[in-house]
Every structure is written in structure tokens, then in C-alpha cells.
Amino acid sequence: MASDTKPLGQDFTQSVIDATGPNATPRMRTVMAALIQHVHDFARDVDLTMDEWLAGVDMINWAGRMSSDRRNEGQLLCDVLGLESLVDDITVRAANKAGKPSTSTAILGPFWRADAPVRENGTTITFDTPSDGQVTFMHGQITCADTGRPLAKAKVDVWQASTNGLYEQQDEKQVDHNLRGVFVTDAEGRYSFYCLRPTPYPVPMDGPAGKLLKLLDRHEYRPAHIHLIVTADGYKSLTTQIFDSKSDYLTDDSVFAVKDGLTVDFVPLKDNPKAEYDLEYNVKLAAA
Amino acid sequence: MASDTKPLGQDFTQSVIDATGPNATPRMRTVMAALIQHVHDFARDVDLTMDEWLAGVDMINWAGRMSSDRRNEGQLLCDVLGLESLVDDITVRAANKAGKPSTSTAILGPFWRADAPVRENGTTITFDTPSDGQVTFMHGQITCADTGRPLAKAKVDVWQASTNGLYEQQDEKQVDHNLRGVFVTDAEGRYSFYCLRPTPYPVPMDGPAGKLLKLLDRHEYRPAHIHLIVTADGYKSLTTQIFDSKSDYLTDDSVFAVKDGLTVDFVPLKDNPKAEYDLEYNVKLAAA
Numbered sequence: 001m002a003s004d005t006k007p008l009g010q011d012f013t014q015s016v017i018d019a020t021g022p023n024a025t026p027r028m029r030t031v032m033a034a035l036i037q038h039v040h041d042f043a044r045d046v047d048l049t050m051d052e053w054l055a056g057v058d059m060i061n062w063a064g065r066m067s068s069d070r071r072n073e074g075q076l077l078c079d080v081l082g083l084e085s086l087v088d089d090i091t092v093r094a095a096n097k098a099g100k101p102s103t104s105t106a107i108l109g110p111f112w113r114a115d116a117p118v119r120e121n122g123t124t125i126t127f128d129t130p131s132d133g134q135v136t137f138m139h140g141q142i143t144c145a146d147t148g149r150p151l152a153k154a155k156v157d158v159w160q161a162s163t164n165g166l167y168e169q170q171d172e173k174q175v176d177h178n179l180r181g182v183f184v185t186d187a188e189g190r191y192s193f194y195c196l197r198p199t200p201y202p203v204p205m206d207g208p209a210g211k212l213l214k215l216l217d218r219h220e221y222r223p224a225h226i227h228l229i230v231t232a233d234g235y236k237s238l239t240t241q242i243f244d245s246k247s248d249y250l251t252d253d254s255v256f257a258v259k260d261g262l263t264v265d266f267v268p269l270k271d272n273p274k275a276e277y278d279l280e281y282n283v284k285l286a287a288a
Numbered sequence: 289m290a291s292d293t294k295p296l297g298q299d300f301t302q303s304v305i306d307a308t309g310p311n312a313t314p315r316m317r318t319v320m321a322a323l324i325q326h327v328h329d330f331a332r333d334v335d336l337t338m339d340e341w342l343a344g345v346d347m348i349n350w351a352g353r354m355s356s357d358r359r360n361e362g363q364l365l366c367d368v369l370g371l372e373s374l375v376d377d378i379t380v381r382a383a384n385k386a387g388k389p390s391t392s393t394a395i396l397g398p399f400w401r402a403d404a405p406v407r408e409n410g411t412t413i414t415f416d417t418p419s420d421g422q423v424t425f426m427h428g429q430i431t432c433a434d435t436g437r438p439l440a441k442a443k444v445d446v447w448q449a450s451t452n453g454l455y456e457q458q459d460e461k462q463v464d465h466n467l468r469g470v471f472v473t474d475a476e477g478r479y480s481f482y483c484l485r486p487t488p489y490p491v492p493m494d495g496p497a498g499k500l501l502k503l504l505d506r507h508e509y510r511p512a513h514i515h516l517i518v519t520a521d522g523y524k525s526l527t528t529q530i531f532d533s534k535s536d537y538l539t540d541d542s543v544f545a546v547k548d549g550l551t552v553d554f555v556p557l558k559d560n561p562k563a564e565y566d567l568e569y570n571v572k573l574a575a576a
Binding site for chain 1: 303307310312322324326328332337340346349361362373374377382
């Protein structure tokens with residue numbers, strides 16, 4: 001009846017790990033053993049209380065309730081703790097272990113859509129351009145990281161927020177698939193389109209990720225960026241974000257996605273009535 | 289443009305920790321620094337991939353979608369990893385550091401209700417008793433752990449599943465508050481009521497906790513138990529579970545709640561037409 005028994009220490013943690021049965025896959029066994037070990041050590045390191053743990057459970061349940069096909073709050077909770085950036089880095093390094101350096105990667109984020117329309121090179125992704133929007137002509141070449149050979153028929157899937165900080169699926173006033181499109185490279189591996197010079201924006205603050213940022217006394221802003229996924233047959237697909245080198249928040253991105261080699265310069269244009277800035281962005285893909 | 293930069297190591301993790309602002313509380317800073325450190329180390333220890341991380345995010349979001357005022361799947365996910373038992377142990381030890389040994393604790397679980405009815409001593413909590421139910425007369429005395437003095441007007445809040453493995457809020461066929469009630473001790477600190485001898489039951493398998501148990505090749509059963517919360521003015525409240533010493537799954541509870549000192553013996557009764565078993569359970573409360 002007395003509680004003068006030993007605290008639940010490493011023996012207890014090992015017993016939880018050892019409950020895994022013989023038919024679990026080796027990878028599942030490895031991943032969950034490490035997760036159990038770290039979660040238990042975390043609780044012991046800080047003498048986590050029931051009230052604190054229940055507050056964490058509430059945040060997890062709240063994240064799930066807010067998530068839909070248009071929003072992934074569980075992902076955002078991880079993002080503000082730097083986990084997606086870290087996992088992206090681990091994954092890409094493992095995949096590229098044997099290959100030559102290709103273009104740097106960044107996190108997918110929660111706003112990509114699988115059904116973005118294919119558009120013609122030289123056309124635009126900005127419709128109903130806002131009055132404070134600065135139209136940019138973005139173009140570049142997709143090449144093989146090993147040989148430098150241009151890759152025809154590569155796909156450049158691009159998306160960005162408008163100047164009000166909202167992606168089109170967050171904003172009823174934007175037309176469907178505004179600031180979003182897929183471009184297919186020509187025989188010389190080239191793509192081009194008009195878009196907006198991106199602007200910083202806050203991550204959504206109405207859920208548990210926002211609550212956590214407030215509790216941590218952190219701001220919610222992301223530096224100005226454009227999202228890209230580049231794919232080509234026979235090559236590893238590349239998910240990245242490019243950041244305006246003049247943007248605020250490059251050193252304190254609320255989701256920690258800025259890495260070396262991902263900042264780009266927007267060059268003022270004088271002779272193009274359709275755009276204020278030029279942005280050249282070339283991508284090297286690693287062979288699969 | 290090359291990705292031959294350094295992996296995101298401890299420098300990166302420290303930068304995420306250091307993003308916490310000056311107005312976060314010291315406790316929030318401490319807890320989140322440890323959480324970030326352990327979550328990042330976990331990802332690095334197992335080279336966590338994007339697909340694996342996204343599978344984890346999906347489980348968290350799924351847990352939130354399933355949770356309601358009648359079900360807490362985020363809590364259950366933690367429970368099958370032993371976290372609630374560990375945090376309960378940490379919390380109670382911290383609270384009792386200075387006091388004498390009191391009765392052992394166990395996890396609250398997701399089925400307690402705040403609005404259970406107060407019932408008279410000697411009455412029953414089992415209504416529409418199932419044909420395979422074995423009625424038990426449960427009784428005992430609540431005393432002060434320091435002095436041994438009986439505690440009058442202490443409250444014993446009790447709840448248990450029926451023999452089909454369901455608590456009343458999970459089962460439309462049980463009357464509201466079946467197998468649930470609050471008893472107030474008499475002048476000698478005594479309480480008594482009729483209940484069921486508990487039977488093992490599975491945790492719900494239709495959500496992410498069930499999926500995780502399957503992936504870990506683990507069974508879903510809990511040993512037969514009765515939940516109790518005992519409170520008295522001037523004393524620390526005690527949340528516990530008592531386990532039938534003859535039950536299956538005492539050594540492999542799916543939520544790791546069984547601890548030393550929590551098993552009890554159900555003694556066959558011969559002379560009570562209203563019950564097949566007798567269960568005496570006395571509780572020592574520590575002064576607040």
C-alpha cells in the first residue's frame with residue numbers, strides 16, 4: 001500500500017519498449033524504441049506534471065480538430081519547433097548520400113495542392129493582382145547535377161502567398177489556384193512565368209501553434225518566399241523554398257526553414273512593362 | 289546552391305531553443321527547451337524520414353478528430369506509450385516528497401466523469417447487472433496516513449467498465465452513470481457499495497492508439513480493475529486503480545498502469561445473497 005517504491009526509471013521505460021511484439025517491423029521497433037526513450041527522458045528531465053502533460057494532450061487534440069484538407073495544424077505545431085526542417089534535412093541527406101551536390105531543399109509546408117493547373121511558359125500565376133503587388137518575371141533552367149545537361153519536360157510546381165499573407169485556399173477573395181501553377185521546361189530546360197515578389201506573412205495564430213508561439217514569446221512571421229517542387233523523369237524530386245535576400249525575418253523564420261543557398265536577389269527591371277523585377281533561379285537535379 | 293553544407297545538428301537545435309523570447313515563463317522555457325532537444329535528438333537518432341514524420345502528424349491529427357467530451361484519443365496515444373503512468377509517478381512523488389507513505393496511485397484514464405452522482409453507502413452502482421456479472425461488496429476505511437485517524441466525510445469516487453468491456457458513456461445500452469458513483473464516508477471513515485468484480489477489457493482499437501498497438505504487435509487488453517479518486521478536506525487527493533490479483537494481463541497491461549501495492553483479493557462470500565465476493569480496500573491519505 002505504501003508508495004515508498006522506486007520511481008519509474010529506465011527499467012520502466014525498457015519494459016514499455018520491450019512490450020513491442022515479434023511481428024513489428026524492424027524499422028517500427030527502432031523508431032518507436034527511440035521515441036519512447038526520448039519522451040520518457042523528457043518527462044523525467046523536467047519532472048513533467050500531470051497538468052502540464054494534459055495541457056500538451058489538449059494542444060494535440062486541438063490541432064487535430066482544426067486540421068482539414070485545407071489546413072494541417074499538427075504539421076504547423078511541428079514546424080514551429082523546427083522539426084520539419086530537421087527531418088527534411090535528414091531525409092535529403094540520406095537520399096543524396098552517394099550523389100553530387102544538388103540544389104538545397106526546404107520544407108513543403110501545409111499549403112501545397114496536388115491539383116495545381118499546368119500553365120504555359122511566359123504566362124502568369126498572378127490574377128487579380130493586388131494594388132501593392134510587385135510583379136516579377138521568374139525564369140531559369142533545370143539541369144542535371146552530374147552532367148550539366150539541360151532537362152527538357154521537367155516540371156516546376158510553384159506556389160506563393162498573396163501580399164495579404166494568405167494562400168488562395170485560405171482566402172475567399174482569390175480565384176481558385178491563384179499564385180499557383182505547374183510549368184514544363186522546353187527543349188533547353190527553361191521555364192518562365194510572372195508571379196509576385198513575395199512578402200513576409202504570419203503563420204495562422206488561431207490554433208495551438210499560435211498559442212505555443214505566444215507562450216514562447218515568439219513572433220509568427222515567415223520571411224518572403226516562393227515554394228517550388230521540381231521533378232524530372234529519372235531524377236530525384238526537389239522540394240524547396242527560395243527567400244528574398246532583402247526580406248525581414250531571414251534570421252528568425254518562425255518555422256526555421258531558411259538555409260544556406262536558398263536566398264535569391266530580385267533585380268529591378270526597366271524595359272518590361274509587365275514586371276517590376278527579374279528573378280533568375282536555376283535548379284540542379286540529382287539522378288535518381 | 290549546393291547542399292554540401294553541414295547537417296542540421298546541435299547548433300540548429302540550440303537556435304530553435306534560443307528563439308524563445310524574454311517574456312516566456314521560466315517553466316515554459318525549461319519544459320520546451322527539453323522537449324525541443326529530445327524531439328530533435330529522436331529524429332537524428334533514427335534518421336527520421338519525411339514520410340515517417342508525416343505518418344506521425346497524421347496520427348496526431350486523427351487523434352484530435354476522434355476526441356470529444358466522451359473520448360480522449362490523444363491521452364490514449366500517450367497511455368499506450370507509458371507516458372501517463374510515468375507522469376503520474378513523477379507528479380505524485382514530487383507532491384509527497386516530504387510526507388509519509390500514502391496509498392499508491394495510478395492513472396486517471398479517459399473515462400472519469402466530473403458529474404457522477406453521490407450515492408448512499410450500502411447501495412449499488414450496478415444497474416441492469418449483466419448475466420455474467422459477479423456482484424461484489426466493496427468496503428473500507430479512509431484514514432490519515434500520518435495519524436491513522438479515520439476521515440469522516442471523505443469522498444470515494446468510483447467507476448468501472450461492465451463485463452462487455454465498455455464504460456457507460458461508451459455503451460448506449462447502459463443507463464446513465466451505471467457503474468459509477470461517489471460515496472461519502474461515515475463518522476468512522478467507512479464507505480461501502482455493491483459493484484461488479486471487474487473483468488479485463490480492450491482499449492478502443494478504432495483510432496490511432498489502436499493502429500499503433502497493431503504496428504507494435506501488441507495486445508490491447510487491460511487487466512481487471514476499478515478506478516478510484518479519494519478526496520478529503522485538508523488531504524491530498526488520491527487517484528488510483530485497484531487490480532484483481534487473479535486477473536490476466538497484470539504483467540502486460542496495455543497502458544502500463546499496474547504498480548506494486550495496487551492488486552487486491554476478491555474473497556468469495558457465502559452468507560450474502562446480494563453478492564458473490566467481498567472486497568475490502570482501505571486508503572491512507574497524506575495531509576495537504
